[in-house]
Amino acid sequence: MTAISLRAWQVVLDAVELDLLEGRLSPGDHLPPERTLAADLGVGRSSVREALRVLEVLGLIRTAAGSGPSAGAIIVARPGxxxxxxxxxxxxxxxxxxxxxxxxxxxxxxxxxxxxxxxxxxxxxxxxxxxxxxxxxxxxxxxxxxxxxxxxxxxxxxxxxxxxxxxxxxxxxxxxxxxxxxxxxxxxxxxxxxxxxxxxxxxxxxxxxxxxxxxxxxxxxxxxxxxxxxxxxxxxxx
Amino acid sequence: MTAISLRAWQVVLDAVELDLLEGRLSPGDHLPPERTLAADLGVGRSSVREALRVLEVLGLIRTAAGSGPSAGAIIVARPGxxxxxxxxxxxxxxxxxxxxxxxxxxxxxxxxxxxxxxxxxxxxxxxxxxxxxxxxxxxxxxxxxxxxxxxxxxxxxxxxxxxxxxxxxxxxxxxxxxxxxxxxxxxxxxxxxxxxxxxxxxxxxxxxxxxxxxxxxxxxxxxxxxxxxxxxxxxxxx
DNA sequence: GACGAGCTGTGGTCTGACCACACACTATAC
DNA sequence: GTATAGTGTGTGGTCAGACCACAGCTCGTC
CATH class of the missing domain: 1.20.120.530 (GntR ligand-binding domain-like)
Incomplete structure (x- = not known):
């Protein structure tokens, strides 16, 4: 392993970045629900939330509660x-x-x-x-x-x-x-x-x-x- | 109120930013422990951690577990x-x-x-x-x-x-x-x-x-x- | 067909718990 | 007296579970 003991939230961040780079995620797409993401990556939901918070402040995603097309975490890539x-x-x-x-x-x-x-x-x-x-x-x-x-x-x-x-x-x-x-x-x-x-x-x-x-x-x-x-x-x- | 229903983590972020602007916090200083910060601001520890994670990614703080002078969240203002x-x-x-x-x-x-x-x-x-x-x-x-x-x-x-x-x-x-x-x-x-x-x-x-x-x-x-x-x-x- | 109540899934938040770690202290051995 | 080993304590790191608010969907009723 090149990186041992990576922080759990960094795992999430890296996974999202990789999905972006490999085209599995594009602006406008929805991220999986926090609970799903946590289960898929083998980390707790708190760690997922910490990573999502970073992405949100960095202007990469927009989050909204509720259900439907406008809810969830959406890639927005809002530069600035x-x-x-x-x-x-x-x-x-x-x-x-x-x-x-x-x-x-x-x-x-x-x-x-x-x-x-x-x-x-x-x-x-x-x-x-x-x-x-x-x-x-x-x-x-x-x-x-x-x-x-x-x-x-x-x-x-x-x-x-x-x-x-x-x-x-x-x-x-x-x-x-x-x-x-x-x-x-x-x-x-x-x-x-x-x-x-x-x-x-x-x-x-x-x-x-x-x-x-x-x-x-x-x-x-x-x-x-x-x-x-x-x-x-x-x-x-x- | 100019801003109603501010997210809990934003409250923490704003509080830290204010402390920085008013000189209560300077590079090299320690942030209060997460649990204390949570209690002082009236939010949960998870919310504090989300805000600290943002500050960490933004290069503003460095966190380390353990006890002693080098542990805790320290303002580093590492630009870049x-x-x-x-x-x-x-x-x-x-x-x-x-x-x-x-x-x-x-x-x-x-x-x-x-x-x-x-x-x-x-x-x-x-x-x-x-x-x-x-x-x-x-x-x-x-x-x-x-x-x-x-x-x-x-x-x-x-x-x-x-x-x-x-x-x-x-x-x-x-x-x-x-x-x-x-x-x-x-x-x-x-x-x-x-x-x-x-x-x-x-x-x-x-x-x-x-x-x-x-x-x-x-x-x-x-x-x-x-x-x-x-x-x-x-x-x-x- | 129109409307409304309830259901469902989502993020938002909090609590409590446990772990790993780094240092401080103390007791022991020499 | 000094050095070492063991223990204590407080910190961040992580997780699990619970509850809430919200938005949309479903389905029954009229």
């Missing part, structure tokens, strides 16, 4: 769900310094907008939802929290437009990790109306750079946008 | 541990296309080596472990698996040298996600000695570009290195 939890908790546990989180966001978002801009030179990526969010943000009656939520949604919509699921999921995780921090920083800003107006202008210029195919300009704009807000809130937070 | 599981399972469940994984790796590694090269112009980042790995890879008696393991270790060591924990963790996750794929691809290569020799040369040139401060050259080299191997194995795998 687990990433958010992971990032949030790691930041909470000081595993991830916020500065590193911001820098990673700079890299990924810079790439995304540059790629989108490149794509705009030959085709027309779907950026309507991004534009719609910007329009919604111009509503003057928005609270800070609402504005920041839309702000985050805008950045996420760009990632989604890029079509890269991994980057989208990572971005979602990073965003939720920064959220509390950004919110707290906003409260200490000298002038929220002034900052929000600036953020809006920056958003517009980012989108314009993308649509006109200026990859470098888009990258620089989004990076200045992110690091600018970070620096501003970082300073006032101290 | 959870990321690996997450990426592996998401790829297994077809949540993350391999192409997206590779592209993300291109972006992140390109940034890392460029940043390292920039740093080399003004200081001397610690790249000794990276260099040592390359030396170890020149051993002719290595099997394919051993060579690829060192290859992965080399890329990871570059990320570690950059000092960015988030990128390092993400890289670790991406790497383990590709590992099986890369391994499978290597088996179908026309000439392993030829490929491995090329990979070695590429590694050397990447490291040389970093040490001489040529950021752009380093980025291009590492991106060609990754996408080259991907394209090669991708083709032969079909």
């Amino acid at each position: 769900g687990g990433m958010s939890s992971l990032m949030r908790l790691q930041v909470a546990a000081q595993g991830f310094p916020v500065a590193d989180v911001v820098k990673t966001r700079l890299v990924l978002e810079g790439f995304i907008v540059a790629e989108l801009a490149e794509a705009c030179r030959t085709s027309t990526p779907d950026l309507t939802s991004s534009a719609q969010i910007l329009t919604a943000m111009e509503e003057h009656s928005l609270t800070e929290a609402e504005f920041l939520a839309l702000d985050a949604q805008f950045h996420l919509s760009l990632a989604e437009a890029s079509g890269n699921l991994v980057i989208t999921a990572t971005m979602a995780g990073l965003r939720s990790a920064i959220e509390g921090y950004a919110r707290a920083g906003a409260l200490g800003l000298a002038s929220w109306p002034k900052t929000s107006a600036r953020l809006m202008l920056e958003h517009r210029s980012i989108l314009r750079a993308i649509l006109t195919g200026q990859a470098d300009a888009a990258r620089l704009a989004v990076q200045a946008h992110i690091s600018g807000y970070y620096a501003e809130t970082h300073l006032t937070a101290h | 541990g959870g990321m690996s599981s997450l990426m592996r399972l998401q790829v297994a469940a077809q949540g993350f296309p391999v192409a997206d994984v590779v592209k993300t790796r291109l972006v992140l590694e390109g940034f890392i080596v460029a940043e390292l090269a920039e740093a080399c112009r003004t200081s001397t980042p610690d790249l000794t472990s990276s260099a040592q790995i390359l030396t170890a890879m020149e051993e002719h008696s290595l099997t394919e698996a051993e060579f690829l393991a060192l290859d992965a270790q080399f890329h990871l060591s570059l990320a570690e040298a950059s000092g960015n924990l988030v990128i390092t963790a993400t890289m670790a996750g991406l790497r383990s996600a590709i590992e099986g794929y890369a391994r499978a691809g290597a088996l179908g290569l026309a000439s392993w000695p030829k490929t491995s020799a090329r990979l070695m040369l590429e590694h050397r040139s990447i490291l040389r570009a970093i040490l001489t401060g040529q950021a752009d050259a380093a980025r291009l080299a590492v991106q060609a290195h990754i996408s080259g191997y991907y394209a090669e194995t991708h083709l032969t795998a079909h």
